[in-house]
Amino acid sequence: MRAALLWGVLVMGTPALVPAQQVSALVGGVSARYADSISGSAALVGGRLRYARGGTRGDVETSVARFTSGEWAAQLGAQGVFARSVTRHDAVGLAVGGSFNKLEAGIWSATAAAGPFLARAAGNVTASVSLSGGWARTVDSSAFATGTASLGTRYERGRWRLESVAVGTAADTLRLLDWTVVAGWRTPAVSVAGLGGVRSGDLASDPWWQLRAEVAIAPWAALETALGQYPRDLTGFTSGRFATLGMRIDIRKGPPVPVRGTDAFRAERLGAARVRVTLQLDGARSVAVAGEWNDWVPTPMRRDASGRWTAVLGLRPGVYRCALLVDGARWVAPPGALTTDDDFGGEVGLLIVPEA
Amino acid sequence: MTSMVLSALVATSFGLQQTDLRQRLVDRGAAPEFAQQVAQVVAGARTSGLPVEPLTDKAFEGLAKGYTAERILPVVQLLADRLRAGRTAAVSAGLTQPSGRIVAAAAEALGRGMERTEVVDVLRAAPGPDAASVGLTVAASLVAQGIASRDATRAVATAYREGRSAQELLELPSVTSSWFAEGVTLPEVVKRIHEGQALPFPPGRAAGRGVVPGLRPGTGPPIAPPGKTGTKPNRP
Numbered sequence: 001m002r003a004a005l006l007w008g009v010l011v012m013g014t015p016a017l018v019p020a021q022q023v024s025a026l027v028g029g030v031s032a033r034y035a036d037s038i039s040g041s042a043a044l045v046g047g048r049l050r051y052a053r054g055g056t057r058g059d060v061e062t063s064v065a066r067f068t069s070g071e072w073a074a075q076l077g078a079q080g081v082f083a084r085s086v087t088r089h090d091a092v093g094l095a096v097g098g099s100f101n102k103l104e105a106g107i108w109s110a111t112a113a114a115g116p117f118l119a120r121a122a123g124n125v126t127a128s129v130s131l132s133g134g135w136a137r138t139v140d141s142s143a144f145a146t147g148t149a150s151l152g153t154r155y156e157r158g159r160w161r162l163e164s165v166a167v168g169t170a171a172d173t174l175r176l177l178d179w180t181v182v183a184g185w186r187t188p189a190v191s192v193a194g195l196g197g198v199r200s201g202d203l204a205s206d207p208w209w210q211l212r213a214e215v216a217i218a219p220w221a222a223l224e225t226a227l228g229q230y231p232r233d234l235t236g237f238t239s240g241r242f243a244t245l246g247m248r249i250d251i252r253k254g255p256p257v258p259v260r261g262t263d264a265f266r267a268e269r270l271g272a273a274r275v276r277v278t279l280q281l282d283g284a285r286s287v288a289v290a291g292e293w294n295d296w297v298p299t300p301m302r303r304d305a306s307g308r309w310t311a312v313l314g315l316r317p318g319v320y321r322c323a324l325l326v327d328g329a330r331w332v333a334p335p336g337a338l339t340t341d342d343d344f345g346g347e348v349g350l351l352i353v354p355e356a
Numbered sequence: 357m358t359s360m361v362l363s364a365l366v367a368t369s370f371g372l373q374q375t376d377l378r379q380r381l382v383d384r385g386a387a388p389e390f391a392q393q394v395a396q397v398v399a400g401a402r403t404s405g406l407p408v409e410p411l412t413d414k415a416f417e418g419l420a421k422g423y424t425a426e427r428i429l430p431v432v433q434l435l436a437d438r439l440r441a442g443r444t445a446a447v448s449a450g451l452t453q454p455s456g457r458i459v460a461a462a463a464e465a466l467g468r469g470m471e472r473t474e475v476v477d478v479l480r481a482a483p484g485p486d487a488a489s490v491g492l493t494v495a496a497s498l499v500a501q502g503i504a505s506r507d508a509t510r511a512v513a514t515a516y517r518e519g520r521s522a523q524e525l526l527e528l529p530s531v532t533s534s535w536f537a538e539g540v541t542l543p544e545v546v547k548r549i550h551e552g553q554a555l556p557f558p559p560g561r562a563a564g565r566g567v568v569p570g571l572r573p574g575t576g577p578p579i580a581p582p583g584k585t586g587t588k589p590n591r592p
Contacts, residue, residue: 292413296420319493331421338529340468340500343431344423350497352526
């Protein structure tokens with residue numbers, strides 16, 4: 001019990017000691033059922049610290065749970081990335097990560113790994129390849145070296161993202177290949193993600209899936225829920241199912257991940273001097289875009305199947321002042337665009353055409 | 357003799373340009389008198405060596421938006437004055453013959469409330485002419501969001517001195533805009549900018565992290581119930 005108390009102090013006290021930019025607490029519950037039908041439910045208290053500055057990013061997440069049967073368990077996970085851009089589209093870096101799980105009975109398991117990665121971004125697609133070497137300690141006190149190689153692809157478009165990650169793992173005599181696909185959708189208030197995974201090789205298990213959702217209920221609080229299945233792992237845990245529900249409270253809020261443009265208004269390069277402009281404008285019957293590239297002659301936009309307005313313009317990289325003519329009568333700055341005064345008492349948007 | 361021929365050619369070209377602009381304005385619905393007045397402002401700017409595209413653009417913008425000649429002409433004249441001030445600032449920064457884009461960007465920055473010394477700071481920090489105009493545009497955009505001009509200047513100049521590219525800098529207003537949209541206060545936004553949080557490394561920022569919502573091999577289940585472990589380890 002004293003160890004649990006110490007862990008609780010660590011969970012709640014660490015935010016004050018570490019220069020994290022984002023600190024949040026999680027209060028909730030979890031229920032898990034394992035392959036051999038053992039199940040457990042627990043009340044959960046956790047903390048998360050996030051740090052991002054330049055190419056350095058890190059997450060530390062920890063929790064302590066007290067089971068309905070009276071025992072407790074504690075978990076800690078951490079990961080960090082140190083990256084540097086080498087060209088406009090490429091980055092290299094070092095990724096480190098680890099986890100620690102401890103039960104009241106003195107049983108514990110842990111993993112640690114580190115390795116280099118290379119990432120390349122092209123348009124909406126980012127691809128990465130990484131290697132890592134590490135160590136794992138199982139719940140039955142054996143330890144061995146681990147090695148992984150992974151290949152990831154991420155595609156982002158508007159509020160959607162799609163990821164595919166293949167990870168090959170060699171650990172002691174085990175050889176396995178996991179492939180997971182993640183689809184996510186998010187707005188400023190809601191984030192939903194679904195994951196599916198399959199494995200071949202050792203520790204084989206049925207395909208698994210997970211669903212996760214976060215809903216902001218206040219600027220400082222969000223509901224988090226997750227359910228699904230997980231596969232067997234290297235440290236001795238069998239596969240199973242779980243469901244969690246909790247409320248995350250921001251104690252200190254940090255920066256969001258920066259985005260290029262906005263969901264509402266964006267420009268995509270189609271060629272050296274062709275750009276597709278896309279925007280969301282609900283309730284309009286007609287929309288035309290005009291700007292300094294053609295003496296402010298409005299170019300009609302077309303509504304696509306998803307309800308977004310699009311137009312292809314002949315523009316080279318740069319920043320252009322522009323505005324929308326809505327329903328042939330009303331001039332507005334594109335919603336979501338950066339704006340500036342138009343010197344006539346209104347606003348114009350800034351259309352940023354990125355370089356290839 | 358050669359200079360006389362050149363002068364004649366320039367004068368002819370100049371006259372054609374004036375006629376062309378007047379006609380284009382009339383074609384867009386401007387009264388001939390207004391078109392003539394705009395053309396005169398443009399001619400004066402051209403004689404002074406200022407870029408004239410921003411002036412004609414402003415006139416066309418006003419016409420497109422349906423403003424009256426009485427409303428448009430002072431705006432065009434004011435912009436001409438700003439362009440002069442912008443060029444002066446660019447020359448103060450050591451650019452003997454600043455490009456039209458730089459002068460226009462400097463004029464925009466001055467128009468949004470930046471001081472001449474701040475424009476000079478950005479121009480001196482920029483690694484090249486294109487970067488200079490982008491830096492001024494970004495700084496002006498930050499000021500338009502309510503960020504103090506000295507903070508905007510410092511952010512842009514520091515980014516360039518740290519080796520950031522113009523392309524990276526274009527991310528800055530989007531990031532600050534998203535912060536404001538999330539309800540982050542102005543002092544906090546300024547603090548984050550100065551801490552360098554607004555410009556993380558651009559490509560591959562997510563890929564290297566491998567952050568997948570869910571568990572990965574070796575990380576264990578979300579919670580290990582008591583008595584579960586140690587009984588059936590999955591070790592071979």
